[in-house]
Amino acid sequence: MTEADKPGQKQDRGRLCIDGEECKGCGLCIEACPPRVIAMSEPLNHYGYRTAIYAGAGCTGCGVCFMACPEPGAITVYRLVNAPGPGARSAQVAVEEASACAGS
Amino acid sequence: MPTESAGEYAPVQSRARSFYGRYERKEDLEHQTHFCPGCGHGIVHKMIARAIDDLGVQDRTIMVGPVGCGVFTYYYFDVGNVQAAHGRAPAVATAIKRSRPESIVIGYQGDGDLSAIGAAEILHAANRGENITVVFVNNAIYSMTGGQAAPTTLVGMKSTTTPNGRNAATEGYPLHVCELLSTLQAPAYIERVGLGDNKQIWQAARAIRRALANQVHGLGFSLIEVLSPCPTIWKMTPVEAQRWVRGVMENEFRLGVFCDRTNERAVSADLRPVTPDPALDDLPRILGVARERLPGSEAQAFTPGREIDLEVRIAGFGGQGVLLLGEVLAEAGLDAGLEVSWLPSYGPEMRSGTSNCHVRLSRHAIDSPLVASPVVLVAMNEPSLRKFDRSVRSGGWVIYNGREFPADCARDGLNVLARPFTELADELGEKRAANMVMLGALLEITGVLPQASIDHALARLVKNPRWVELDQRALARGRELYQGSREG
Numbered sequence: 001m002t003e004a005d006k007p008g009q010k011q012d013r014g015r016l017c018i019d020g021e022e023c024k025g026c027g028l029c030i031e032a033c034p035p036r037v038i039a040m041s042e043p044l045n046h047y048g049y050r051t052a053i054y055a056g057a058g059c060t061g062c063g064v065c066f067m068a069c070p071e072p073g074a075i076t077v078y079r080l081v082n083a084p085g086p087g088a089r090s091a092q093v094a095v096e097e098a099s100a101c102a103g104s
Numbered sequence: 105m106p107t108e109s110a111g112e113y114a115p116v117q118s119r120a121r122s123f124y125g126r127y128e129r130k131e132d133l134e135h136q137t138h139f140c141p142g143c144g145h146g147i148v149h150k151m152i153a154r155a156i157d158d159l160g161v162q163d164r165t166i167m168v169g170p171v172g173c174g175v176f177t178y179y180y181f182d183v184g185n186v187q188a189a190h191g192r193a194p195a196v197a198t199a200i201k202r203s204r205p206e207s208i209v210i211g212y213q214g215d216g217d218l219s220a221i222g223a224a225e226i227l228h229a230a231n232r233g234e235n236i237t238v239v240f241v242n243n244a245i246y247s248m249t250g251g252q253a254a255p256t257t258l259v260g261m262k263s264t265t266t267p268n269g270r271n272a273a274t275e276g277y278p279l280h281v282c283e284l285l286s287t288l289q290a291p292a293y294i295e296r297v298g299l300g301d302n303k304q305i306w307q308a309a310r311a312i313r314r315a316l317a318n319q320v321h322g323l324g325f326s327l328i329e330v331l332s333p334c335p336t337i338w339k340m341t342p343v344e345a346q347r348w349v350r351g352v353m354e355n356e357f358r359l360g361v362f363c364d365r366t367n368e369r370a371v372s373a374d375l376r377p378v379t380p381d382p383a384l385d386d387l388p389r390i391l392g393v394a395r396e397r398l399p400g401s402e403a404q405a406f407t408p409g410r411e412i413d414l415e416v417r418i419a420g421f422g423g424q425g426v427l428l429l430g431e432v433l434a435e436a437g438l439d440a441g442l443e444v445s446w447l448p449s450y451g452p453e454m455r456s457g458t459s460n461c462h463v464r465l466s467r468h469a470i471d472s473p474l475v476a477s478p479v480v481l482v483a484m485n486e487p488s489l490r491k492f493d494r495s496v497r498s499g500g501w502v503i504y505n506g507r508e509f510p511a512d513c514a515r516d517g518l519n520v521l522a523r524p525f526t527e528l529a530d531e532l533g534e535k536r537a538a539n540m541v542m543l544g545a546l547l548e549i550t551g552v553l554p555q556a557s558i559d560h561a562l563a564r565l566v567k568n569p570r571w572v573e574l575d576q577r578a579l580a581r582g583r584e585l586y587q588g589s590r591e592g
Binding site: 015019021022024025026028031034047049061064066068069070072073076077078079080081082 | 116139180
C-alpha cells in the first residue's frame with residue numbers, strides 16, 4: 001500500500017509502474033516527469049543498472065514519462081478513470097497491480 | 105488495501121501491441137532492447153509501434169530495417185520484417201509496396217544509411233513518390249561503427265574521422281535531407297522533428313502517426329526526420345544528449361513541415377496512372393513469345409524419359425560471349441519446357457574482365473540459381489579453368505578452350521574436351537563464334553535439349569540473321585567435334 005491509498009486522502013489521478021528489469025536507468029523519465037515523482041534507485045538491478053522508481057504518490061497519469069522512455073515496456077501509466085465511490089470492486093485489481101508493480 | 109472509495113485505474117500508456125513481448129535475442133536479454141540507455145531509437149520505435157497500433161495495420165505492416173544501430177527492427181516489431189543492404193531500404197520498400205500494394209511499408213533508416221550510402225535510393229524513391237513511409241533517424245554521426253563523421257555531422261563536431269572537428273572547407277556542410285527532398289514534386293509529406301524535450305517528443309509522435317496515416321490513405325511518399333540523441337558516441341549523459349538535440353542540433357536542422365501536399369493528394373488520390381496489372385493470358389503477347397512455346401503448353405517438343413538436372417558453369421573473359429552462351433542454353437531450356445535459371449556474375453569491365461554465369465536446367469523447380477558444383481564447366485580460357493576446375497563434380501565434364509588440357513588440372517573422374525575453339529571458330533569465319541562452337545559440344549555431350557529449342561532460342565536472342573546463320577554453323581561444328589572425339 002502506498003501513501004495515496006490511505007483512507008481519507010485524495011486519490012492520485014495516475015499511477016506508475018516501472019519494470020526494473022527492462023529499465024536501463026537513463027533518467028529521461030525523471031527529467032520528463034512534470035510533477036517530479038520519479039527518482040533513481042540506489043540498488044542496481046541484475047544487469048547492473050540503477051533504475052527509475054516511482055516515488056509512490058503524486059502521479060497525474062499524464063503519460064509524458066512513457067513517451068520519453070526509450071524502452072518499449074519499461075513504464076506503464078495508469079489513470080483514474082471513474083469517479084471514486086462505494087462498490088468499485090473491479091478497481092482493486094488495477095490498483096493492486098499498479099501498487100505491486102510500483103514497489104518492485 | 106484500497107478502500108471502497110477507491111476509483112478505478114486503467115492503463116493509458118503501456119507497451120504497444122506491435123512489439124513482441126519477448127525478443128529473440130541472447131539468453132537473459134530477451135526482455136531488453138539492444139539500445140544503449142537513453143538512445144533515441146527506442147523512443148522512435150515506440151512511436152512507430154504506437155502509430156501501427158492506432159491505425160490498426162499491424163497485420164499488414166512490413167518494416168524495412170537498415171544497417172546501423174537500427175538494424176534489429178525484426179527483434180522488436182511484431183510485423184513483417186525485411187532487413188535491407190546498407191542504404192537500400194527505399195529500394196526494398198519500393199519493391200514490397202509495389203508487389204503487395206495492400207501492405208503498409210515503413211522504411212527505417214539512420215543518417216549514415218539514408219544520407220550517405222543510400223542518398224541516391226532515398227532521392228529517387230522520393231522522386232517517384234512511392235507510397236511508403238520513411239522514418240529517418242538523424243543523430244549526426246555513424247554510431248554503430250564507433251563514431252565516424254556522417255554527411256549530417258555538424259561543422260566543428262568531433263568524430264573519429266574528423267578528430268579536429270568537421271571542417272567545412274574539406275568535409276563540406278551538414279546535409280539537410282528534408283530541405284533537399286522537399287524541392288521534389290512527388291513527396292506528399294516531409295517533416296523534421298526532434299527528441300529534445302517533451303514538447304518535441306509529442307510532436308514527433310504526431311508526425312510519425314501522420315506519415316503512416318498518409319500511406320494508409322494512399323497519399324504518397326512521407327518522410328519524417330527525427331533528430332535523435334546518441335549519448336554513447338556523443339559522450340554525454342542521456343539527459344545532456346537530449347539537451348544537445350534541443351540546444352545545438354536544432355539550430356543546424358530546423359524543425360518543421362517542409363512539404364505537405366496531403367490535401368491536394370486527398371482529392372486527386374494517387375498521381376500514378378492506374379494501369380491494371382496484365383492478365384496472365386496477356387503475358388505471351390507482352391513478352392513476344394508464341395503461346396505454344398510456353399512451358400506447360402501442350403506443344404512441348406521435348407519429352408525424353410530421363411531425369412534432367414543440369415548444372416553448368418560458363419567462364420571466360422568479358423567479350424567472349426560467356427553470358428550469351430548461358431542465355432541461349434537457358435532460353436532453349438525454357439523453350440523445351442524445363443525449369444531454368446541463368447545467373448550472370450561479372451566484374452565492372454566491359455572488355456577483358458572476368459565473366460562467368462551459372463545455368464541450371466531441371467524438370468523440377470529450381471531452389472537456387474547458384475551453381476557451386478557444376479556438372480559441366482565451360483572454360484573459355486586458362487584462368488577460368490584454374491578458377492573452377494576443382495568444383496566440377498566427379499563424372500562431370502570440362503569443355504576447355506585450348507589445344508592442351510593442363511596436366512595438373514586433370515584428375516580421375518573428370519571428362520575433358522579440350523580444343524582450340526577460338527581457332528576453330530576463326531576457320532568458320534568469325535572467332536567470336538567460339539562460344540557457340542563450345543555450346544554445340546555441350547549440347548552434344550549432354551543431349552538434354554532438342555535442336556528445335558536451340559533454334560528458337562537463337563532466333564529470339566540473336567537479332568542479326570547473318571549471326572544466326574554463323575551460330576548455327578558453329579553449333580554444328582561443336583557437335584562434330586565431340587562426335588569426332590568419341591570416334592578418335
